[in-house]
Amino acid sequence: MTRCLKATHQHIAQAAEALRAGGLVAFPTETVYGLGADAGSDASVARIFKAKGRPRFNPLIVLVENADYASKLSEVDDLSHCLIESFWPGPLTLVLPRRADAALSLLLSAGHDTIAMRAPAHEVAQDLLHAFGGPLAAPSANRSAKFSPTSAAHVADSLGPEVPLILDGGPCPRGLESTIVRTGGGNVTLLRPGALPRADIEAVLGQRLFQPEESDAPPAPGQRGGHYSPRHPVRLNAHHVAADEALLAFGSALEGANVALLNLSPAGDLTEAAAHLFAYLRALDQTPCTRIAVMPIPLHGLGEAINDRLTRAAG
Ligand code: TXA
Numbered sequence: 001m002t003r004c005l006k007a008t009h010q011h012i013a014q015a016a017e018a019l020r021a022g023g024l025v026a027f028p029t030e031t032v033y034g035l036g037a038d039a040g041s042d043a044s045v046a047r048i049f050k051a052k053g054r055p056r057f058n059p060l061i062v063l064v065e066n067a068d069y070a071s072k073l074s075e076v077d078d079l080s081h082c083l084i085e086s087f088w089p090g091p092l093t094l095v096l097p098r099r100a101d102a103a104l105s106l107l108l109s110a111g112h113d114t115i116a117m118r119a120p121a122h123e124v125a126q127d128l129l130h131a132f133g134g135p136l137a138a139p140s141a142n143r144s145a146k147f148s149p150t151s152a153a154h155v156a157d158s159l160g161p162e163v164p165l166i167l168d169g170g171p172c173p174r175g176l177e178s179t180i181v182r183t184g185g186g187n188v189t190l191l192r193p194g195a196l197p198r199a200d201i202e203a204v205l206g207q208r209l210f211q212p213e214e215s216d217a218p219p220a221p222g223q224r225g226g227h228y229s230p231r232h233p234v235r236l237n238a239h240h241v242a243a244d245e246a247l248l249a250f251g252s253a254l255e256g257a258n259v260a261l262l263n264l265s266p267a268g269d270l271t272e273a274a275a276h277l278f279a280y281l282r283a284l285d286q287t288p289c290t291r292i293a294v295m296p297i298p299l300h301g302l303g304e305a306i307n308d309r310l311t312r313a314a315g
């Protein structure tokens with residue numbers, strides 16, 4: 001049985017208690033809903049892999065309350081320090097060398113000598129981390145290879161009885177997963193484009209982000225190959241709509257969408273489009289269409305991450 005509770009202080013305290021008892025709790029962050037467990041407990045972390053149907057080789061993100069945890073759990077070089085100062089709390093995840101004495105489950109690192117960590121900015125996530133009093137393992141709260149959830153209802157649809165408790169904090173304001181980077185050798189490599197645009201990071205660093213191919217850093221394991229598998233095929237860069245297609249529009253919508261039409265942003269605003277992306281893809285995937293046609297979306301700013309997710313959905 002899944003209990004979905006409004007994220008009040010009282011329910012957040014109950015959720016923290018459930019986490020201390022080894023249980024799983026889904027909760028909102030500014031990016032997407034996370035599926036949380038005590039990051040220090042192998043048994044709790046194992047429950048996440050099982051609930052998501054996630055392959056054991058794919059490591060989990062660790063969420064922390066503040067920047068103090070970064071140096072407690074990992075080795076922080078100057079570049080990472082600068083990024084943490086600039087962007088935490090917020091939608092930037094750093095892959096950092098794991099400290100030998102870090103009180104974290106080995107299972108969550110899936111055999112890597114690094115951990116991926118961020119401090120979320122969402123009030124409910126912050127309150128839950130504070131009430132729990134330690135780091136939480138928290139990947140996105142969806143079945144492996146499905147769209148990330150941006151509402152409590154998405155979590156319930158995707159994980160069902162696998163998640164006993166969902167804290168409902170409304171829709172996630174950003175709607176896209178965090179940006180993941182890794183520093184090393186004086187460079188910063190972009191492992192996953194996400195809710196923090198590349199240009200914001202490059203402006204702070206005064207240097208270009210590397211792509212995984214041009215650096216020797218291994219990519220984020222979960223980024224290899226396709227990732228999202230909707231029921232219906234997805235067709236990108238559509239300049240017309242077929243009679244049996246649903247349309248995901250951006251800007252002024254194409255004529256002729258007979259089955260269904262959702263517009264990510266009629267005004268052509270990428271921030272608004274990001275916030276709607278996963279919810280609209282889910283909704284169109286439920287319609288009686290044969291395919292989802294997606295209008296072109298510019299590549300700049302948040303468009304890089306939006307196009308990355310769409311390409312994974314189409315792939
Ligand atoms: O916005 C987000 O980051 C959300 C919210 C809940 O925080 N979480 C999220 O987690 O998207 P997940 O597990 O769905 O995606 C994490 C990605 C995966 O592709 C995983 O392979 C990668 O991070 N990752 C985790 N640990 C890593 C590590 N040590 N080195 C490289 N990549 C890592």
Ligand code: MG
Pocket residue numbers: 139140148
């Ligand atoms: Mg995920």
